[in-house]
Each structure stands twice: as structure tokens, then as C-alpha cells.
Amino acid sequence: MNERKYYTVKEWKKFKNNNYFDMQEMLCKQYEIILTNYKTKREKIFSLLSKINLKNIDKGITQFNKVIQNFSESMEKLTGEIDSHKNKDKQNIELLWGQSDNPISIWGKTNNHTIWSSKEQHESNLEKIWGKKL
Numbered sequence: 001m002n003e004r005k006y007y008t009v010k011e012w013k014k015f016k017n018n019n020y021f022d023m024q025e026m027l028c029k030q031y032e033i034i035l036t037n038y039k040t041k042r043e044k045i046f047s048l049l050s051k052i053n054l055k056n057i058d059k060g061i062t063q064f065n066k067v068i069q070n071f072s073e074s075m076e077k078l079t080g081e082i083d084s085h086k087n088k089d090k091q092n093i094e095l096l097w098g099q100s101d102n103p104i105s106i107w108g109k110t111n112n113h114t115i116w117s118s119k120e121q122h123e124s125n126l127e128k129i130w131g132k133k134l
Contacts, residue, residue, distance in 0.1 A: 005031040009038055 005027065012035055015023040027033060039047070 002030065002032045004034055006034050006036050008036055 012024065012033070015027065
């Protein structure tokens with residue numbers, strides 16, 4: 001019978017980091033290895049579920065609410081600053097250029113041609129390009 005060696009899972013994983021040879025395999029051949037704090041997936045899930053209770057959920061919800069409240073307050077400050085800068089910029093532009101009720105078109109007057117003209121106009125344009133239908 002081999003001698004027993006007791007390791008925690010964390011200690012056992014440190015033996016895997018050796019690049020030259022597999023230390024875990026060598027130890028398993030020489031000793032009977034026992035992991036002291038090993039838990040199966042089922043045991044891990046049940047231990048996590050046992051830690052959850054209403055007090056912990058309430059604490060988590062209150063902390064989350066505080067974070068959201070702080071975030072919303074900072075966003076309100078930011079939007080307030082942006083709005084105040086926009087108003088200042090608008091006032092500065094009005095001071096420079098004056099305030100006008102009748103905007104002047106940069107491109108001149110338009111004849112109010114629409115992109116979607118009538119069917120007759122489409123047909124006349126096609127006749128100009130391709131000639132009359134026979």
C-alpha cells in the first residue's frame with residue numbers, strides 16, 4: 001500500500017504548471033493522493049444555493065438601486081451641463097450674426113419641385129429621352 005498524501009485542490013493544481021514533466025502523474029504513481037476540499041458540481045451548486053437567502057437578496061437589490069441612482073444623478077448633471085453649453089453657444093451665435101425670423105436660403109430660391117413628381121411628368125421625361133412609343 002502506498003503512502004497517503006493530502007492536498008487541497010489549489011495545491012494540487014500547482015503541480016500541473018510544470019512544463020518538463022507531469023508532476024501530478026508522478027505523485028499519483030508514488031503516493032495515494034487525497035484531495036481534502038474537493039467538491040463535485042452538485043455539492044458546489046447546493047453550497048451556493050444554501051448561501052442565498054432573502055437578506056442577501058435584499059442587500060444586493062439595495063446596492064444595485066444605489067448604483068443606479070448614482071448613475072442617473074451623474075447623467076442628469078451631464079445633460080444639464082450640455083444643455084447649458086448649447087444655450088450659451090446659441091446666444092453667442094445670435095450675438096455674432098444677429099437674430100433673424102426670415103431665414104435666407106444658401107442655395108437660392110427653389111421652384112418647389114418634388115422628387116416624386118406626377119405620372120405625366122415621368123412619361124414626358126421618358127419621351128424626351130427615348131422618343132414616342134409606336
